Amino acid sequence: MRIRTSHIGLAAYLIFLILPLYWMINLSLQPNHEILGSFSLYPERYTFQNYITLVTDASWYGSYLNSITYVLLNMAISLTVALPAAYAFSRFSFLGDKHLFFWLLTNRMAPPAVFLLPFFQLYQNIGLYDTHLAVALAHALFNVPLAIWILEGFMRGIPKEIDETAYIDGYSFSRFFVTIFIPLIRGGIGVTAFFVFVFSWVELLLARTLTATNARPFSVTMTQTISATGIDWGLLAAAGVVTMIPGAVVIWFVRNNLARGLSLGRV
Amino acid sequence: MEKIQNQKAWFLVLPALAVLFIFSAVIPLMTVVNYSVQDIFGQDYANAFFVGTEWFRDTIRDPELQAAFGRQLAFSVITLLIQIPLGVAIALAMPTRGIMVSVALVLVSLPLLIPWNVVGTGWLLFTRPDIGLLGVALNELGLDYNIQRNPVDAWLTVLVMDVWHWTSLTVLLAYAGLRAIPGAYYQAARVDGASRWAIFRYVELPRMRGVLLIAILLRFMDSFKLYAEPFVLTGGGPGTTTTFLSQYLATIGVGQFDLGRAAAFSLVYFLFILALSWLFYTVITRMDRE
Amino acid sequence: MARIEFDDVAHSYSGRPQSEADYALKPIAHTWDDGGAYALLGPSGCGKTTLLNITSGLVTPSQGRVLFDGEDVTAMPPEKRNIAQVFQFPVLYDTMTVEENLAFPLRNRGAPKAHVRKRVRAVAEMLELEGMLGRKAANLGAEEKQKISMGRGLVRDDVAAILFDEPLTVIDPHMKWVLRRKLRQIHAEFGHTLIYVTHDQTEALTFADKVVVMDDGRLVQTGTPQELFENPAHTFVGYFIGSPGMNFLPCRIEGEAARVTPEVAIPLPETLARRAARLSGALELGIRPSRMEVAPTADEGHCTATAETVEDLGSYALCLVTIGSRRVRVRVPEGRRVQPGERLGLRFPQEWVRLYCDNELVE
Numbered sequence: 001m002r003i004r005t006s007h008i009g010l011a012a013y014l015i016f017l018i019l020p021l022y023w024m025i026n027l028s029l030q031p032n033h034e035i036l037g038s039f040s041l042y043p044e045r046y047t048f049q050n051y052i053t054l055v056t057d058a059s060w061y062g063s064y065l066n067s068i069t070y071v072l073l074n075m076a077i078s079l080t081v082a083l084p085a086a087y088a089f090s091r092f093s094f095l096g097d098k099h100l101f102f103w104l105l106t107n108r109m110a111p112p113a114v115f116l117l118p119f120f121q122l123y124q125n126i127g128l129y130d131t132h133l134a135v136a137l138a139h140a141l142f143n144v145p146l147a148i149w150i151l152e153g154f155m156r157g158i159p160k161e162i163d164e165t166a167y168i169d170g171y172s173f174s175r176f177f178v179t180i181f182i183p184l185i186r187g188g189i190g191v192t193a194f195f196v197f198v199f200s201w202v203e204l205l206l207a208r209t210l211t212a213t214n215a216r217p218f219s220v221t222m223t224q225t226i227s228a229t230g231i232d233w234g235l236l237a238a239a240g241v242v243t244m245i246p247g248a249v250v251i252w253f254v255r256n257n258l259a260r261g262l263s264l265g266r267v
Numbered sequence: 268m269e270k271i272q273n274q275k276a277w278f279l280v281l282p283a284l285a286v287l288f289i290f291s292a293v294i295p296l297m298t299v300v301n302y303s304v305q306d307i308f309g310q311d312y313a314n315a316f317f318v319g320t321e322w323f324r325d326t327i328r329d330p331e332l333q334a335a336f337g338r339q340l341a342f343s344v345i346t347l348l349i350q351i352p353l354g355v356a357i358a359l360a361m362p363t364r365g366i367m368v369s370v371a372l373v374l375v376s377l378p379l380l381i382p383w384n385v386v387g388t389g390w391l392l393f394t395r396p397d398i399g400l401l402g403v404a405l406n407e408l409g410l411d412y413n414i415q416r417n418p419v420d421a422w423l424t425v426l427v428m429d430v431w432h433w434t435s436l437t438v439l440l441a442y443a444g445l446r447a448i449p450g451a452y453y454q455a456a457r458v459d460g461a462s463r464w465a466i467f468r469y470v471e472l473p474r475m476r477g478v479l480l481i482a483i484l485l486r487f488m489d490s491f492k493l494y495a496e497p498f499v500l501t502g503g504g505p506g507t508t509t510t511f512l513s514q515y516l517a518t519i520g521v522g523q524f525d526l527g528r529a530a531a532f533s534l535v536y537f538l539f540i541l542a543l544s545w546l547f548y549t550v551i552t553r554m555d556r557e
Numbered sequence: 558m559a560r561i562e563f564d565d566v567a568h569s570y571s572g573r574p575q576s577e578a579d580y581a582l583k584p585i586a587h588t589w590d591d592g593g594a595y596a597l598l599g600p601s602g603c604g605k606t607t608l609l610n611i612t613s614g615l616v617t618p619s620q621g622r623v624l625f626d627g628e629d630v631t632a633m634p635p636e637k638r639n640i641a642q643v644f645q646f647p648v649l650y651d652t653m654t655v656e657e658n659l660a661f662p663l664r665n666r667g668a669p670k671a672h673v674r675k676r677v678r679a680v681a682e683m684l685e686l687e688g689m690l691g692r693k694a695a696n697l698g699a700e701e702k703q704k705i706s707m708g709r710g711l712v713r714d715d716v717a718a719i720l721f722d723e724p725l726t727v728i729d730p731h732m733k734w735v736l737r738r739k740l741r742q743i744h745a746e747f748g749h750t751l752i753y754v755t756h757d758q759t760e761a762l763t764f765a766d767k768v769v770v771m772d773d774g775r776l777v778q779t780g781t782p783q784e785l786f787e788n789p790a791h792t793f794v795g796y797f798i799g800s801p802g803m804n805f806l807p808c809r810i811e812g813e814a815a816r817v818t819p820e821v822a823i824p825l826p827e828t829l830a831r832r833a834a835r836l837s838g839a840l841e842l843g844i845r846p847s848r849m850e851v852a853p854t855a856d857e858g859h860c861t862a863t864a865e866t867v868e869d870l871g872s873y874a875l876c877l878v879t880i881g882s883r884r885v886r887v888r889v890p891e892g893r894r895v896q897p898g899e900r901l902g903l904r905f906p907q908e909w910v911r912l913y914c915d916n917e918l919v920e
Contacts, residue, residue: 006360013357014374017431020393021377023400027392035398081286084279092276100280102548107292109544111492113513114533117302117520118295141291144283204384204495205513209521219384223499237392240385247380255372259443262379262436263481266551267443454615455648459709460636460665469650469661 021244028238035233050238063221064242066132070207070215071200073136078143078196079189086151087177091160104145108264112206115141120209130212138210139200146199146264147192153265154188187257194254195261198247218243296537302530322531332532334507335515342511343490346429351483353430354437355475359467361442372442375435383432387499390428394500414501418508421501425509428496433489437482444478445471477554484547488540512536559626559717561589561612561750566621568607574619581607583774584621589718589752594744596765597754600797604774605754609720612752613640625717636665641710642720646727647702651695655686658694659708666713680708683743699727704736711743718750725760737764758798770794786845787909792916795843801875804849804885805913808842810834815842815912818881821860823905829912829919838915846875847888848909851895852902862887864899878903 027035028050029043054060088094089101119138120129128134162184166176182189207217222239251258259267288294303322307315326332357375362368378386396402396413405412414421448471456466494513497503503510503518510518516536520529567584574580582604589595589612597605610616611623614635623631630638641662650658659677668676681687684704689697694705703724710719721740725733741764744751755761761768762782769779770793778790789795795803808815813830814822823842825833833840852858862878862885874889878901887903889895912919 010357010360010371013353013360013434014371017374017378017435019400020389020431023393024389026400027398039398039403041400077286081283085283088276088279091270092273093270094272094274094276097276098552100284102545104283104287105548106541106544107287109488109540109547110292110537111494111513111516111540113492113494113516113520114299114537115291115295116517117526117529117533118298120521121298122290122295137286137290140286144287144291148283198380202380202382204382205517219382219495222384222388233392233398236388240381240388240392243382243385244377244380248377251373251376251380252369255369255376258372258376259439259478263440263443263478263485266481266554267440267447267478449646449648451644451646451648454610454635455642455644455706455709457615457635458613458640458642459662461661462665465665469652473650473652 024237024240026237027234028241030234032232032234050234051242053235054238054242059221060218060239063216063218066211066215067201067207067218068246070132070135070139070217071197073132074139074143074200075193075196077136077140078147079193081140082144082147082151082192083182083189084177086148086155087181089148089152090155091163104148105264108142108145108149110141112141112203116205116209119206123210129210130214132215134210135207135215135217136200138206139203141206143196143199147196149264149266150192150195150261151185151188151265153260154185154191158184191254191257191261194250197250201243201246299530299533299537302526303534305527307526318527322527323535325528326531326535329528331507332515335510335512338508339491339493339511342426342429342493343487346426346433346490347483347486349426349430350434350437350486351479354434354482355441355479357434357438358441358445359471361438363446372439375438377435378432379435383495384499386428386432387496390424390431390496390500394424416505418505421505421509425497425500428500429490429493432496433486436486437479440478440482441475444475448474480550480554484543484550488543488547491540491543559750560591561718562624562627563587563611564622564624566611566618566623568611568616568618568620580774582611582618585776587769587776587779589750591750592748593750594741594764594766595750595752596761596768597752597771598758598761598768598797599756599771601756603771605756605771606722607774608771609642609722609752609754612718613642613720614638615642639713639715639717640720641713641716641718643703643706643710643722643724645723647699647706649694649702649705651693653694654690655692655694655697655701655705656681656690658705659686659690659712662709662713676712676714680712683711684708684739700729700732703728707736707740711749714747716749718752721751721753723755724753733760740764758800762798770797772797788911788918789843790918792841792843792913795845795911795913799845799847801846801886803843803845803911805841805843806880806883806885808840808912810840815840815910817842818883821880823859823910824907825910825912826907829910833912833914833919836914836919840919841913841916843911843913844885844905844909846886848906849885849887850904850906851887851889851893852904855900855902858902858904860903862901862903864895864897864901867895867897876901 026041026043029046029048031047031049034045089097115138123129123134123138128137158181162180163176166180171180204219208220211217211220218239222236254261304317304319305315306318361371381389393399394402394414396406402412411417412420414424452470452474453466456470461469492513493511494517497509497511498514501509503514516529516532519525519532563585565584565586566582567580568582569580571579577583597608599605607616611618614630614633617632621631622629625638650661653661656677659680660673663673663676677690681690684707686701686704686708689701694702697705707724725736728736737760740751743749753761753764766781767779768782768785770777770785772793778785778794785794785798789798789803792805795805806817808817810830810833811822813827814824816822850858855861860880862880865877865879865884868875872891874895876887876889876895878885878887880903895901
């Protein structure tokens, strides 16, 4: 293949994307005194000590599990309520449907900072403060609309003759929905689940505000690596690296539908 | 697709609405409205009194807020001016066949999958003048680069970080748009003797219009929510040079517990986003109809 | 304008073709004469579009040479070849007006303004697009859009050839007919070389002076519509052209006749029978349904057949008959009523009987 300017440009961009990540991995494999002591482009004496700390220290792995827990909980809530709603929007016209659809969008767009205070007070009042459920419900703010928008985009692609045929064949709505329709759009559900997962996983502000100790997310633990002796850079880098794992593990499966998810199902 | 008129569809939407109403959107938003018109001392909610639109007047006149808004707007516009053309250029350069497609797609998507605060952390590690690759390199080159001290450095770094973080979104959308162009368009353009530029201008760009509109609107709105990355990287400083709207709001709300002011600010902020969302929605529904 | 020659051209889309089956286009030698109106006819997937794209340069053949007036253009890209091509679905530059669309191929080549204007007017008039020159192309109907695509092909008056890749697929039947006639007129008037790809034989036969029939990556026959109809060079052509296609009956030569069933032998012209007797491949006798004759009574003619089904098609009827264990179709002229089950005497006029050996015409 001929090397063209565009290939060089693409390569340069990919290097630009990878360099900060490489650097994080590089630092994560060095002990802190070595990081501060000498500058090196690659770990000369690499150590997994930072990672061992992450998996043995309860405050680290505990908060990692916290994050996973509320993210999965949010995924379950979002998909459960979004599936029927997306179906309704994709198939029926009903009173106020357009306004409702727009209102959903505004929730996806709303800055979480706006909801910070009221969330804090609401969850304190109903006794959910510092629980996984609180974060999961708060993240529903943007993830339910996101899931409805993406799923609606996928569902519109399924001809409604399929629904009609099923009803003629005597299927009830719930049986049709579960045994026929959901399998038909399982690709779309997979993509939606991926994005719901990712957007809950990457959020910090709400998760931090709604938790204290019991449900503290991993990213908050990361902001607390500053101790009396200064910041443990190696440990911080290692923590950063492990937050990349969930996304990196599943992205391969949805790589061809990334654009669809990112554009709220509108590509 | 012609939709069937059916009011029972409301039942299908109900669970989603219930969750959003109670836990996420409406009731919390009502609280905000409520606070925005009252003066509350400390957390003594019982003795709050009605102050009308005073907080709103305060908010709009607050010079710090105005500065934050100005910074925010400048930041959003500049980052868009970089990300959209860059994203389109990268999308044009992406491979179109073979295993390299998947590899490039996955690599490009990586920044989007990292927690936002970790993006900040990564860039902190990358740019520190003592241990960061970029920081050390720039200082070796004789530049006095330090984001803790130098506002220009801080600002540019936050900008580059945002480009790093979000250009991929434009790349992926533009790439999807390009892939959807039937081969016949390129063939016809070649037969018609169109130059590479003419193909881009008259074939690719018009066909990417839809996805690019989505990219622009999403990026513009989302950049208005920017919080965690600069918070971790610069803490909003030096001074307030990289304090954007969300961080300012979080400071007066959770930081200073200045409920009335925070609430009024929230509403103004929210209305602004609402107007943008409306624009987005109008564009989308028009595209859906086409 | 130019004479376009294919010198042992073949193409495979897989990088390393292993066997003949990997070739979308098997080695061919062929010439498009200057000023001809050609139809390239064949079923879907037979390699027509590949051949067309090799002509225009969109596809570079994996072997062989393409010559324009003797000059080797094999490696030359389409923009340099001076070829116009119209695609199956309308391809428009959405953001441009109709006029700008039509002018695009000329402007890209830096034609002078006055010339562009003149040509655009001329083409618009030809295709009856004058009224909409100022409109945005994106908002037009499929028919207008395809007219504009065609117009972009016609606008350059110096092209070596204009290639049409099933251009009327999206047009409704009546308009198809109108546009095809338009193309014929334009051809008569300007004398461009036109190559028209289609899988529809009516389209091919009514459009072209010469029809090139393809099957499975091969050129099986080139000829006038009449030649293809009367003397199919290959059983595929016999079967593909004409509706219904030619009847084929496996046979062997006995003296000066072809025995098609133990009871029935069809007499052959003497020279044909002698030639066929020397061949070793599988022989088939071919005859067009419309060339067989139904004798007044069942006992006349070369054989007796039994009518199975009768399809009345207005001015004639089409009858499926059995001769022993073989089935053939016969066209029954108006005025002769045939009932299913009726016994018919069939005649095989010698001048219309063809023989095929391993699918190739015995001449």
